[in-house]
Every structure is written in structure tokens, then in C-alpha cells.
Amino acid sequence: MATTDIHIQHDVHHHDDHSHDEHHEGNFWTTYIFSQDHKTIAKQFLITGIFWALVGGTLSVIFRLQLGFPDMNLEWLKPILGGWITPEGKLDPEFYLALVTMHGTIMVFFVLTAGLSGTFSNFLIPLQVGARDMASGFLNMLSYWFFFLSSMVMLVSFFLETGPAAGGWTVYPPLSALPQAIKGSGMGMTLWLVSMALFIVSSLLGSINYITTVINMRTHGMSFTRLPLTIWAFFFTAIIGVLSFPVLFSAALLLIFDRSFGTSFYLSDIFIGGEALPHTGGSPILFQHLFWFLGHPEVYIVLLPALGISSEIIATNSRKPIFGYKAMIGSMLFIAILSFIVWAHHMFVTGMNPFLGSIFMLLTLIIAVPSAVKIFNYVTTLWKGNIRFTPGMLFSIGLVSFFLTGGITGIFLGNSAIDIQLHDTYFVVAHFHLVMGSASFFGMLAGIYHWFPKMFGRMMNAKLGYLHFWCTFIGVYLVFFPMHYIGIAGFPRRYYSWTNFETFSGFADLNMLVSIAAIVTLSAQFIFLFNFFYSMFRGRLAPANPWNATTLEWTTPRNPQHGNWPGEIPSVYRWPYDYSKPGAKDDFIPQTIPYSETPESNLPHENELIKLETSNGHGAIIVEGKH
Amino acid sequence: MSLIIGLGVILVLIILYLIFRVSNLVTIAKGTKTDEERSDSSNSLNAALFIIFMVVSLGVFFWYSFEYFEDYTLPIASVHGAWTDTLFWITMGVTVVAFSIISIIMFVFIYQYRYKEGRKAKFYPDNHYLELAWTIIPAIVLAVLIFTGLRAWNDITAPASEQAEVIELVAQQFAWTARYPGVKDNKLGGYNFRLIDAVNEFGLDLTDKNTFDDFKSLELHIPKGKEVLLRIRAKDVLHSVYLPHFRVKMDAVPGMTTLFKFTATKTTQEMRDELGNPSFNYELACAEICGRGHFSMRMPVVVDEPEAYEQWKKGQEAWLKQNPDYLKKVPAALQEAAMIKSGMQKDPGATVAEIGK
Numbered sequence: 001m002a003t004t005d006i007h008i009q010h011d012v013h014h015h016d017d018h019s020h021d022e023h024h025e026g027n028f029w030t031t032y033i034f035s036q037d038h039k040t041i042a043k044q045f046l047i048t049g050i051f052w053a054l055v056g057g058t059l060s061v062i063f064r065l066q067l068g069f070p071d072m073n074l075e076w077l078k079p080i081l082g083g084w085i086t087p088e089g090k091l092d093p094e095f096y097l098a099l100v101t102m103h104g105t106i107m108v109f110f111v112l113t114a115g116l117s118g119t120f121s122n123f124l125i126p127l128q129v130g131a132r133d134m135a136s137g138f139l140n141m142l143s144y145w146f147f148f149l150s151s152m153v154m155l156v157s158f159f160l161e162t163g164p165a166a167g168g169w170t171v172y173p174p175l176s177a178l179p180q181a182i183k184g185s186g187m188g189m190t191l192w193l194v195s196m197a198l199f200i201v202s203s204l205l206g207s208i209n210y211i212t213t214v215i216n217m218r219t220h221g222m223s224f225t226r227l228p229l230t231i232w233a234f235f236f237t238a239i240i241g242v243l244s245f246p247v248l249f250s251a252a253l254l255l256i257f258d259r260s261f262g263t264s265f266y267l268s269d270i271f272i273g274g275e276a277l278p279h280t281g282g283s284p285i286l287f288q289h290l291f292w293f294l295g296h297p298e299v300y301i302v303l304l305p306a307l308g309i310s311s312e313i314i315a316t317n318s319r320k321p322i323f324g325y326k327a328m329i330g331s332m333l334f335i336a337i338l339s340f341i342v343w344a345h346h347m348f349v350t351g352m353n354p355f356l357g358s359i360f361m362l363l364t365l366i367i368a369v370p371s372a373v374k375i376f377n378y379v380t381t382l383w384k385g386n387i388r389f390t391p392g393m394l395f396s397i398g399l400v401s402f403f404l405t406g407g408i409t410g411i412f413l414g415n416s417a418i419d420i421q422l423h424d425t426y427f428v429v430a431h432f433h434l435v436m437g438s439a440s441f442f443g444m445l446a447g448i449y450h451w452f453p454k455m456f457g458r459m460m461n462a463k464l465g466y467l468h469f470w471c472t473f474i475g476v477y478l479v480f481f482p483m484h485y486i487g488i489a490g491f492p493r494r495y496y497s498w499t500n501f502e503t504f505s506g507f508a509d510l511n512m513l514v515s516i517a518a519i520v521t522l523s524a525q526f527i528f529l530f531n532f533f534y535s536m537f538r539g540r541l542a543p544a545n546p547w548n549a550t551t552l553e554w555t556t557p558r559n560p561q562h563g564n565w566p567g568e569i570p571s572v573y574r575w576p577y578d579y580s581k582p583g584a585k586d587d588f589i590p591q592t593i594p595y596s597e598t599p600e601s602n603l604p605h606e607n608e609l610i611k612l613e614t615s616n617g618h619g620a621i622i623v624e625g626k627h
Numbered sequence: 628m629s630l631i632i633g634l635g636v637i638l639v640l641i642i643l644y645l646i647f648r649v650s651n652l653v654t655i656a657k658g659t660k661t662d663e664e665r666s667d668s669s670n671s672l673n674a675a676l677f678i679i680f681m682v683v684s685l686g687v688f689f690w691y692s693f694e695y696f697e698d699y700t701l702p703i704a705s706v707h708g709a710w711t712d713t714l715f716w717i718t719m720g721v722t723v724v725a726f727s728i729i730s731i732i733m734f735v736f737i738y739q740y741r742y743k744e745g746r747k748a749k750f751y752p753d754n755h756y757l758e759l760a761w762t763i764i765p766a767i768v769l770a771v772l773i774f775t776g777l778r779a780w781n782d783i784t785a786p787a788s789e790q791a792e793v794i795e796l797v798a799q800q801f802a803w804t805a806r807y808p809g810v811k812d813n814k815l816g817g818y819n820f821r822l823i824d825a826v827n828e829f830g831l832d833l834t835d836k837n838t839f840d841d842f843k844s845l846e847l848h849i850p851k852g853k854e855v856l857l858r859i860r861a862k863d864v865l866h867s868v869y870l871p872h873f874r875v876k877m878d879a880v881p882g883m884t885t886l887f888k889f890t891a892t893k894t895t896q897e898m899r900d901e902l903g904n905p906s907f908n909y910e911l912a913c914a915e916i917c918g919r920g921h922f923s924m925r926m927p928v929v930v931d932e933p934e935a936y937e938q939w940k941k942g943q944e945a946w947l948k949q950n951p952d953y954l955k956k957v958p959a960a961l962q963e964a965a966m967i968k969s970g971m972q973k974d975p976g977a978t979v980a981e982i983g984k
Contacts, residue, residue: 094919175864182918268882269820272863319748350878351885354784372765382736384749389673408722417779423875424914485699490871492914495922539977582746
């Protein structure tokens, strides 16, 4: 087994950069850069994710300036954007499309896939299942560095003269295949494809590791039914990723062939730039099928980890077991399966056979049922709780609210008859930004606030967290809620301006509101950034278990070293949600407390389990990772 | 610009506030404040803010939705548009009720069960009846929505009738062109993308006699009350035919003809009268990202009374007549027919028929 060397240390001066060389066996490079410690890799993913979130957010604010203030002179952006600002002080329409494209790509893949799954799957899986590290620390390290490489390639594409890819984040050919059609489909698109290929490698390496770790490296007593919902969510996410990302890879590969080697997988009967191209027999629809075969599961790759995180945080801070633990797992499983057979609801009006539309409509609306179950379960978990509004809890509640608001509009869009009008309008933009974008983003923030003490051994400031939450929560609603109206009014998305159309001449006011809200929301993130970096070094020292949570990660020392637990890995005796159990003296019982120690609160069937504990007691624990 | 400055000022204020906080925090950070001293006041404040948020946001939502209803809804001008809009508003009714109830319950729970010293939460891990209930109820509601939606979808996408008025729409970066079958044969002629050039923008195959009377239009004219079948194709990249008032949307795909049939119910003039807007015009927009000019890909649409529509069609010149140079591409045997059908030469047969009358 590829478990790395474990050094049990009690060095709490982890953050003191000057002392690391003397105290750690690894040097600076192996400790902070090419680290194989899942916690360090998680932090690398997190920091990179935050960087990309800022870039993606800034891009959106630039194009919101254009949409909200179409008459504004953007000359002042010239120092940054150079030639992309026209001599009249306007944003170049092609660059507008590049901004939209890069915003989507960055947010979906770099922030909400790598930044969210990469951070929390890496950080929490070994800590919560009770493992010293990932199944393969080396592959895990590779996973991060492939991601890093991928993001660098994408970053480079911003500096091309022809600009980054500009055909929408879905990169539908022929637009993305023909440099004649749009400048961004030249070198920018090539780099996009290279970057995505590297990203897929990173994602697969990560996912395989997560799956293996969850299956093989659970500590003694950690049966599947004792896994926290976070782990279940990461586990399903990884499985979805392994099954769907290769399909995107194949789609990208065929697109590369079409672009560079003259094949006709996606191209047919094209006359452009004054000449008829030799391609015949291909189908642009094929690309859409392949893309959305990843693209739709991708929604759940983004969303499930956030739902897992919020399940954990809501239970902990309501001081209640999550309501319907098995139903939560069941609904995630159901969502994971269904996510593979609903992809064509993105394609109702692409010319696909309408009969397929009927089938996909049926399947799509079925997926609303497990989603609804999840919401009801969250609400019931809050019922008769004793709710503590930590920043993590606030963001989790925000997530549930977005998931509800955004999810419910999915019922419109999943209905193919209604989708005819709403497809590719701002209604869709509102829908997916709330249900997938904002909900997942809030899951990520909730996770950061909640596990920051374990990541950095210090607490984030709660008051700044509240301020950050309220600005962001209200801001996000102000950005995306008005888009429903704009969408019902029929405004198409990816429009640089609407002034060419009488039909879309209204709503300058709402668009301005949206843009202002976007600017304020982005600004509010600096509160978070400040809090994050300040607390990392100067925050209040965190107690070992600041939220009185039951899961395993809180049994580690304040700053767990590589190997996570000094001495043996603790055994697990109960499920992770024994909060406020009747009869118990505290309002939580950690997973490591055997039933034999809590006779006062055991349920009848749990008393039965005491016998098993004694026969399998501590002595029988397999010590993992010791060499 | 002034707005940006204003926002900049706000940002600076926020930063100043942060710096102010920092000085406070530094003392706290070094202090001994433990986790147990959870500030009850901020817990209650957050709980109260959730309630305020719920009341205000639901209030604004309902107020705006009713007050500005006219502004954000588009009038309907097609038969199936009435169906899909009905479905839309039924779904809206169902979801808004569900959304409001769930939101209110959630935020009320959040407020009501906020942390109180000494209270213990209820250990309530599951209840199969409840879970069964809220699995089955949404399933039934969704099933009803699905089946009504399916019926509408099947009707909308069913094949057009034989009598439907066939119009070809051709998309290219960044314009729409319509081709009508011509009044003589009422059939669209063949085309091939390899025949496209600067003038022959449809790629008309002039060996097909059905092309001779086809005519081009930069305005989409459609008759009221008669089924129209759009045959949609694209020359370069994906585009999408989007007729917002007719609730029509269908992608234009290079290499594949797509179809959409619909029946207009209101002429342009009727819509002008209805809206009290004498300058109103129907429009066709592109709804699939297609490049630099995506946002400007507009085509004016005119709905005429059926008689006026027929008149308009008769008044249009055949494409071949407008481009007589292309006559040489017509096979010799068909030259005369081409001259006649395209209107370059009077149809002797028509004269005979007229005399016979």
C-alpha cells in the first residue's frame, strides 16, 4: 500500500514558517509544495480555488458592467484589458463572449469542482473515515498538480492576442471548431481543450483515490452506515466523476480531431468565410450529447458535495441528528443514478428527435422527487433543534434556501413544452446560478467556515462571517432573482446588448440592479478573504472540537500532522449523528464513544451492540499505516 | 462612472470598517474568550434577520410579480403559445405555493428553534410515514405536470399538416434569410451547400425546376390562422430561431434541417391595437451563441391576414429573376420553364387560360 511515511509529531508551531526545516523531516518542498499529505493538498486546492473564484467573479462583474450600464465608458479598464476595449470605450463584443465563456468554465470546473470537491473530499475523507491519508498520496499529489497545470494553461489563454475561448462554456461546435467563426476558437480554444484534458486527468486521479479510500481505508467500526453524509456525498460525487468525465474527454478529443486533423465528427455542410468546407456527415448534435453526458452529472458533481457538507453542518448546529439519514443517502444515490439519464433536457430544442424529448422530460422531472426529499429532510432537521448560527450554519441555511428557490424553477425547465420558450433565456441563467452555482458556492463557504479550525488550527472571526453571509446571501438573491422576470420576458442569454430588439428593450432598471448587486456581492467577498487570511495567522486558537461535533476529525489534535492521529486510529462505535440523545449528559456523543460507556442513552437495539464491542474491542484494531 | 465611484467609496468604507474591526479583533484573538461564551445576542440577531429577510423578500416578490405583471409577460400570438403559457402558469401556481410554504416553515423553524441556554433539541432521527408522504406527494404532483406537458409537447412536435405553409429560414453569421416556395409551384427547390456563393446565398440547385419561382425575403411574413412550417437550416455555425411572441424556438444546425410548426393568431396590426403601440413589430432573434454579432441577429416578422399574405407573396420577385446571370446554370432543357416560372417571361399558358375564361 502506498501509504506514506507517518511522523507523529506534536509540533504546534506548524504555521511558523521559520522553524519548519528544523522540526520536520520533509523540507519546504515536500511539506508545502509537493506534499502527499491530504490536508496540505486540500489546502492547495482551496487556495487555488479561491484564486479562481476571484478571477471568475471579476470576469462576471466586467460583463455585468456592460449589461447593467450599456452606456458607460469603460476606458478606465484599458490598462487591464487593452485592445479588448474599443476606441469608443466599449467592451469588444467578442471579448464579452470570451468573458462569459471563461466565467462559466472557471466557476464550474475550477472553483466548484476542483475547489469544492478537491478541497473537502481531500480534507475530510481520511479524517472522517479514520485513515492516515488517502489510498495513494502520490496520485493525490499528481491530482493537484495536474489541476495546477490545467489552470495555468487556462490562465495563459487570457493573454493570447486572439483571446481565450469564446464559444460559451459548453463549447458547441461548429463555433468552437472554426477559427473563422470567432477569434476565440483559434489558439484560445486549443488551450481550453488542453486545459480541460489535464483537468479531467486531475479529476479522475482524485476521484479514484476518493473511492478507494472510502471503500478500503475506513477505520475499525466505520461501517458504511456509520459514514457521515459528507463522505457519502463525496463518494457518490467521485463515482459520478469517474463515469462521466471520460465522456467529456472523448468529446474533447473528437473536437480536437475536427479542429486539427480534418475529421468530420461534428461538422457538416458548412459554408463560412466565403468557402464551403470539405466536412460532411458529422453532427453538431453528437457533441451536445457527449458534452451533456458529462455536463449534467457535472451539476451533481458540483452540488452533492455541497449538500453533504450542509447536511453535516446543519445537523451539528441544530444539535439534532440529520432527519432521515438513510433517506438522505437513498436520495443521493437516486440523484446520482438519475443524473446520467437526464442529460438531453439541455437539448429539447436543438433539433433532437422530439420523442427523445418526451423521455428525457419524464426522467428529468423524476429527479425532482429525491431533491424535494432532501429539502424536506433539512427542514425537519431544523424542527425542534437548538440552532446555533455559526457562519458555517448560516451558509448552510443559505444553501438550502438557494437549492429550494433554484430547484423549483427546474420544474419549469424540465418540462419540454415550457422549455421551448424559456430555453437559453435569463430564466435558465437564474435557475442554474441559484441551484448549482450559488448553492454549491455557499456549500464551499460553509465548509470553509466549519472546518477552518481543523485546517489551520485557528478560528475565523464569527462576526465578520455574519457580515459576509448577509451581504452575500442578500446580494446573490438580488443578482439572480430579478433574472427570472427578465427571462420570462424572453431575454436571451449571452447577449452583449439588447438594444437591437424592441422586444427586449425594457428592464434596464432590473439589469442595473443586478449589476450593482453583483458588484456589491463580489466586494463582500473581500470581507471573507480578509477573515480567511487574517485568521489563518492571527485567529483565536481553536479548541480541538469547537462545534461539539461527533465526527472523527474532531478527535485529532489541534494541528494534525501527516498521519492525522498520534498513536492509534480511533475506533468507531456509533453513527455520526448522536446529537441531543435522550438521557445523554452532553448534547453530543462522538463516534468514538462505545455504547458500553453510555448505558443511560442507549436505545434498545444499541444495547445489543455492546456485546460486539467487547469481542472486537480496542485490542483487535488493525493498526494501519505503521511501518 | 459616478456610480462606479460611488461603489468604490462603499468598498473603501467597508475596508475602513474592517481595519476598525481588526484592532478589536487583535485583542480578542490574543484573549481568552472561549467557545462556550457563544454570544446569545448575535445568535438571536441572526435568527431575527432570517425572519426579516423572509418577510421582506416574499413581500417584494409578490408585490413585484403582481405590480409589474404586464412588463415581464409577453403577449401570446400563437395557438400552441397559449397552451405552453397555460402550463407555465399552472406550474407557477403549484411551485409558488410549495415555495412559499416551505420557505415560511423553514425560516420560522430557524427563528423559533434558535439556540436557548439549557434547552435540549429533540432527538428525531426519522419517521417513515413522513418521508413516504413527502416522496409520494411531490411524485404525484410532478406526474400530473409531466403528463400535461407531454401532451402539449407531442402536439407541438407532431408532423405538420400537408396544407401547412412551408417557409425556409436560413441562418448565417449574423443574419436571417427566408426562402419562400413561390406561388407557381408552392414547392421549395433543392439546394446544396457547395453551390453557395456570394450571390447564390441559399446554394440553390438550379437543375431542380422547383427552385425557379422560389423567392428570398429579409422579412419573415406569415399568414394569420394558417399553420406555418419552418424549415430551418444554418450555413456556418449553430443558431437558433427564436420568435418570442409565438413561443417558438428551434436550433438551426449546419448539415441538418430542423422543423417547427406553429399557427399565428394575431396579425401585426391586431397586436399593435391590442398593445396600443402603433410601432410594435414582431421579431425573430437568435438564441444560440453564434459569435460576435449574436446579439444583433434580428429579423423583422410580419403577420398578415391570409389574403394580404397571398398578395404579398404574389408581389415578390423570384430569386432567379433578380439574378438572371444564374440562368446559365439552368440546364438547357429547362431554360424556358425557368424563364416562365421565375417571371422573366410571360407564361403563354396563362394568357391562353385567361382568354379561355
